Amino acid sequence: MSKIYQDLSKLLPSEFVSISQGDLEVHRIDKWHAAADPEVVVFAQSTEQVAAVLRYANEHEVPVYTRGAGVGYVGGCVPVNGGIALSVAQMNDILEVNTGDGVAVVQPGVITGHLQEAARTKGWYYPPDPASLKECSIGGNIATNAGGPRCLKYGVTKQYVLGLEVVTATGEIMRVGGRCHKNKTGFDLTTLMCGSEGMLGVVTEATVRIIPHPETRAMLGASFVDFTGAAAAVQAILDAGILPSALEITDAFTLAAARDYLGEDSLPPGDAYLMVEIDGRLSSVKNELEGLTKLLNELGVLRINEASDEAACEEIWQLRRDFSYSLKHTGLTKLNEDIVVPRSKLVELVNFARQLQKDTGIPVACFGHAGDGNIHTNLMVEDYSDPVIKKRADAAVDKLFTWVLEHDGAITGEHGVGLAKKPWIKQALGPVSFAMHKQIKQAMDPKGILNPGKFLD
């Protein structure tokens, strides 16, 4: 029996420390393909337990891999160097939803969707909406600075985190920020923790901002002859002074897969599809919907599906989710790269994707958050465990990322770096920023125990 297990079983109630095969297996992988066994799994129940684990780990230089719901897409929490998988999934209480202050206080294991529901019940709104919101947790959202379709209008996770309780690498309990909506007290360590991927500390409590819930929403699904037309519509909508709550685009490959999966009749015509959601006061939304319809007609849209009630909106969002399922239904493995380009380069990106498909023989499906240029670019490969196919796929991904960086883009918009984007991080950051990252990491985690083996190692 491992010494770490024995030691931790003395530090914590032993039922929260596990080396069962089942627990090790669950904690060796996220939604990406890389996997590695931790030596021991800890199910933390409190901030004090997290602090005890970190003090121990720091003293004995044991790697600590913090994990929320484990639905990351880049292998960010995979315990590549063994050590402790520190699960905060059971710290999942919503401690407070206070509309007077416009805040909610949550533990890191709270499922994002649950927080949204708790705010919604009181007529208030927590906007960040990653696709996995029914299963992902706030701790993971903070670690990756998660986004989602509505972040176009409402901003990503970091724009809602007001304060954090963080256990530092040396096991001290640090409070940063607070419950005020504005705060310029010192450096912005609260935001520094957002997107730090478990490498700078362990979040044990978060105070997030909530806002009044918009009265209603409505959607348009607009079919276009081609992607260029849909991308032009994205810009025309924004230029008309309309900031939709979501603006999602889908390319021909994805639509073809969806037709194959759902049947030709369930899908709109055309080789590109745009989903526009607007929200606000009832009368405003009605009026804005009319303006949008007029604008889209002027732009030569093929067909518009209008969704003016909740059920109809959900149908359009279901179609959006079905795009993912349709791609899975192809039987191919989806390498989902959440790259971002400056918005004016949407068409260039899709043209590049078409060329990449031609050059490599690997189908490429593009869909996602057109409004902020964050297009999920999915390389559809046959058997990624086959070394020959893997090599070809990796070379294609490399071409994609190289192109993205050459075009002022970002290699990740909302999933994080983790293991998946590690090979490109130095190039993406540049040498000065990379060195600065290492200096900050060294300052905050002197022995390098937090999530080692990831993008700075």
Next chain:
Amino acid sequence: MSKIYQDLSKLLPSEFVSISQGDLEVHRIDKWHAAADPEVVVFAQSTEQVAAVLRYANEHEVPVYTRGAGVGYVGGCVPVNGGIALSVAQMNDILEVNTGDGVAVVQPGVITGHLQEAARTKGWYYPPDPASLKECSIGGNIATNAGGPRCLKYGVTKQYVLGLEVVTATGEIMRVGGRCHKNKTGFDLTTLMCGSEGMLGVVTEATVRIIPHPETRAMLGASFVDFTGAAAAVQAILDAGILPSALEITDAFTLAAARDYLGEDSLPPGDAYLMVEIDGRLSSVKNELEGLTKLLNELGVLRINEASDEAACEEIWQLRRDFSYSLKHTGLTKLNEDIVVPRSKLVELVNFARQLQKDTGIPVACFGHAGDGNIHTNLMVEDYSDPVIKKRADAAVDKLFTWVLEHDGAITGEHGVGLAKKPWIKQALGPVSFAMHKQIKQAMDPKGILNPGKFLD
């Protein structure tokens, strides 16, 4: 002649290096009262010049005090340890306003109002609106993470900064973030720079997000019998699902000063005044205005001034600006503390301010951003240079800050710490966070040359 001056005159074209009495005097102070002479003033013209100055300063351990337009309110740029006052005011080009990408690229010396106008000309919007926007610069806005009335709906400066070029303390040129609207590449050093008060690097270029400009705006000025009624209205408006673009509150003392300055007839009745601005599509705003009027009437408002066109809105904003002038007109020195409380504590804060006035004999005027609890609490003192009065005023400020911290508030919402809030920063951050601040500072500025003598020293 000083050695630093001689050295710098060799490194840079000598016309950009000054020890003239006039230049030293301008650069010894901001809008706060503390002052100290720099040894030399540098008017940087380029990133390369900034880098050359920092390499020199780092090698010779010379303090560097970066300065934008110099309109800070907390003595943040005052060169307390002498050395170099590094002005970036002449690096003031708007390099690009690109609506296709939804970004503007600016040098740090660009006046915030000029950026807003450049975006507005193209129908786009840079929302952060500090009161001093006609004279403050983007570099200073970034250094203090500046806010303003519209930040209630639109967020503060950091929520618009997408990418930065930063010269590090050792004189290297670092690029962080970029021109994408989403970016999870590495740690969020871009936001870490926002609000870092010249202590972690020198910003030499910023890429900021711009958004479609709202079609129109409208305002209501609402008079209430007392502050409690106005504060209740703030919460009722938000609870009704309305997120105004500004929600400003004014207390009885400020109104009395304004009546004295502008004449009784120019001012609304009552002991509290609420300004509500809404923006959006024309028809939406019209409709929302009606809803707001109905709601305010139900809440027992004394009088409502409706402003449904641009000129009328500007009149209400002019009244807001006149509040500041009215306080100045009292002949007293205004110690403006930009404290923040959780929104539900607005009434408690004003009651505390009344009690503080009673206990200390120092008049206290409260007005500001009610929607986010950021109330400018102005202690009106006679002659702050009189040591007796200063001591009494400082004791009153200490009571205020102590109360704020005991009530989950923040000692600064948008002005920064600088020298003004330095005595309270350790208490505000707590010992673990304060130590972490020092570690990060050490990592990013190993010799401590950037803005020494401020809140970490």
